[in-house]
Amino acid sequence: MWEVMFWPIVACVLLPWLLVYLGLHVVQRGIIFIDIAMAQMAALGICLAVLFHLDLQSWTTFGIALGFTLVGGAIFSVTGKRSSQIPQEAVIGISYVVAAAAAVLLLSRAAEGDEQIKQMLVGNILLVTPLEVWKCFALFVAVGIMHFVFRRNFLLVSFDRDGAYRKGLRVRWWDFFFYAVFGLVVTSFVRIAGVLLVFSYLIVPAVCGITLARRISHRLLIGCIVALLGGVAGLFFSFWWDLPSGAAIVCTFGALLILVSLLVFCRNRFQRLDDTP
DSSP states (O other): OOOOOOOOOHHHHHHHHHHHHHHHHHHHHOOTTHHHHHHHHHHHHHHHHHHOOTTSSHHHHHHHHHHHHHHHHHHHHHHHOOOOOSSSHHHHHHHHHHHHHHHHHHHTTTTTTHHHHHHHHHGGGOOOOOOHHHHHHHHHHHHHHHHHHHHHHHHHHHHOOOHHHHHTTHHHHHHHHHHHHHHHHHHHHHHHHHHHHHHHHHHHHHHHHHHHSSSSHHHHHHHHHHHHHHHHHHHHHHHTTOOOOOHHHHHHHHHHHHHHHHHHHHHHHHHHHHOOO
16 A cells, blocks of 8 residues: 555645645635636646647646746736726636636547546546656755745735735736746646646645734644644545545545534634623
């Protein structure tokens, strides 16, 4: 068992922390589906590489996928206006649908199209290699350092957008900077885990952290714990019951979110009872 599970477990331990942190930004910005849209754009680039029979682990494929996410980042930074008649979520949703449809069209021309569609959605983290884990981890550390250096501006733009405008920050440029780096992270992880797992790692732990805590540091800690539990438990469920690894982890995250919601409901109910004279 450990021969199969060791490196997937290492991936679930080393990689999710940055996804949780970025997920906190995404949830706070109120653009929940931007991560799945950008993951789908990265997948579209991978589908193009499949159509041209390129090595999916090559730098060429990575560059194509990253190029699609950078285009998405540019679109989302331009459409993220302070006030607009068209909600940005509408633009994000349209981008996701178009990218998904384009991916299906591309893969329909490939002999292995059906299998690639499944791989694109749920991935197979059980097949991750040590090289993929360490390359992804090195990239995540570099991005984490960059976010730490510019943390004040990133946090201000995400958590106090009006304050960022008042301080004279070039918000759209900071948005593009955030989305470009975000796209780099998503592109590297979607090749390992698939679109649905990327979305789950970005959103579910962040939502659990926001639900249970107020301080950003506490939210990040709770999110990392949820990500670790969901990833490792989902891997073991997939191994024991012979299930697709990505889908098993996603469903485990769903179960953890339900448990957190029940915990918060019970906590609030007891607090109301204690406050009742």
